[in-house]
Amino acid sequence: MVAGAYFTDMTQVCHRSCRLVPPTRDTGGAGIENTAMASMFRHPASVALLVLLGGLVLAGVLLVPWDVHPPSAAAQADAVAGLPAETVAAGKEFAAATRPGSYIAMGLSLAVALLLGLTPLGARIIEWCGRPFGGHWLAEAVLGGVAVVLAAQLVTLPLSAWRHTILVRFGLSTQTWGAWAADLAKSYGVTVVTAAIMLAGLYGLMRLSPRLWWLWASAAAGVLVVVMSAVYPVVVEPLFNRFTPMADGPLRTELIEMAERDGLPVTDVLVADASRRTTAVNAYVSGLGPTRRIVVYDTLLEAPREQVVSVVAHELGHAKHGDVWVGTSIGALAVAAAACGIAVLAGAGGLLRRAGVDDITSPRSAGLILAAVAVVGLLAGPVQNVISRQIEMRADQHALELTGDPQTFIEMQTGLATTNLSDVDPPTVLHWLFGSHPTTAQRIAMAKEYA
Incomplete structure (x- = not known):
């Protein structure tokens, strides 16, 4: 207390x-x-919340490439018709096997978050965790808050195990149960550390500055997002994969020369040992400034050289347009707005009473905050996915322009769909709600239009 x-x-x-x-x-x-x-x-925080939400809208309008449009439905249908029938069927079968578990996990996690936040149960769990330490606010905030956060995740553990069995059955996972459990434990560890830092910082600011804590929390949260974007590639990613520089050879030389031609200061390309976990292929760009790097799965290196170049050209598109900065800026504004939203929530007496707490500044309110974040996150998910798809389509355009080789791009997308068991043309509603990337049909149709 x-x-x-x-x-x-x-x-x-x-x-x-x-x-x-x-x-x-x-x-x-x-x-x-x-x-x-x-x-x-x-509450003054409501004004700041409105300003930050306006900033989010403005950032979305100015930073997201809305001038990039997916191909017509007819062009997409033509692209699907040109794919091997077994590739289309395998992707549909895999999606049918994995989607139910994903939806159940999402609903179950939300239900537990609401149970812990809209009933006194969450507050009681937090209070119990703090009792061995005399009810100290820091023990309640860190131990109790982390317990509530983990509860909403651990409830989906059986579904995660079910998904692993499906991945093994379809040949996408190469992990034993021991390796799978080790990765899962690492993931939970990252969650615990991150949640502990955020909870200790939030409730610490509430004690240090009772009137303006929301202002300092907004600023600190925004800075934390930027720091995490820069630190994540060198601190968190190595926990799950080993990264080595791509060996000298024609492929590395071609990639470095392509990056120079693109005007990007890329000095190296890293290879991740993803094959110890999966047969899927991928590549990505992450980090900011000196920590920015292009990472290629070692499974991708089994593809023809031209296709690897096409994938990397897509990732260079992200670097060229500063997409990591775009995502980081939008994320910083979002978490700053969330901090102000928590302060506004302090005036919701009915919700506080349902949660069994007297004041939002009590660490026992962590359950209510978790519930609010879960609901907002669920509602914001489709918007985030729309933004992601626009950015990914621009990176696809960049790859086509940089390589000038649409045929290889089409072959690469076909290979990705085959290896990753992608649903090449998912139902429109599901894609709008949950799709973070353009569909294979859209990407192939785009390449055909470019050609």
């Missing part, structure tokens, strides 16, 4: 907010709720 002086400061803030609401006649519970709602949205 927090000190009495802290409660005094927060009470004074509430009194000042309540004075902004004109006196009304007693209208019963509805009047109380309306007054609380009005007070909630008159």
Whole structure:
């Protein structure tokens, strides 16, 4: 629990907010709720929240390449018709096997988050975790908060195991159960460390600055996103893969020369030992500034040289257009807005009562915050995917322009769909909701139009 002086400061803030609401006649519970709602949205943080949301919209308008459009439905249908029938069928079969588990896991995780956030259960778990340490706020924030976060993830563990069996059955996973469990433990470890830092920082700022904690939390959260974007490739990624420089040879030389021709200061290309985990092929770009790097799966190196060049040209497109910076900027604005949203949530007395807490600044409110983040994340998912698809389509265009070889691009996309068991033309609604990349049909149709 927090000190009495802290409660005094927060009470004074509430009194000042309540004075902004004109006196009304007693209208019963509805009047109380309306007054609380009005007070909630008159908090200074609500103004900052609106400003940050406006910044998010502006960043989306200015930074996302909305001038890139997917090919027509007829062109996509023609692209599917040109694919091997067994490739299309295998992708459909794999999607039918994995989608139910993914949807159930999503719903189950959300249900647990809401249970922990909209009932006193989450607050009680946090309180129990803090009892061995005398109910100290830091123990409740870190141990209790992490327990609540993990609870929403561990409930989906059986579904993760089910998915692993499907990946093994379809030949996409090369991992034993021991290796799979080790990777899962590492993933949970990253979650624990990240959540502990964020929770300790959030509730620490609430104690240090009772009136303006949301302002400092917004700034700190935005900075943290930028730092994580720069640090992730050199701290987190090596936990899951070993990275080695691509061996000297014609392929490396061609990739370096292509990057120079593209005006990018790329001095090396790394190879990840993905084959110890999967047979899928991939490549990506991550990091900022000196930590920016292009990574190629070792499984991709089994493809023809021209196709590897085409994949890397796509990744150079991300670097050329600063897509990591775009994603980081949007992410920083989003988490800053989330911090302000938590402050606005402090005025939602009904939700606080349902969560079994008196004040949002109590560490026992972590369950309610988790529930709010889960709901907002679910609603924001389709928007994030739309943005991602636009950025990926621009990178595809860049690859076509840089290599001038649409036929190899088509062959590469066909090979990726075959190896990765991609659903080449998923249902439109599902693709709009969950697809982070253009479909194989869209990509092949784009290449045909370019040709």
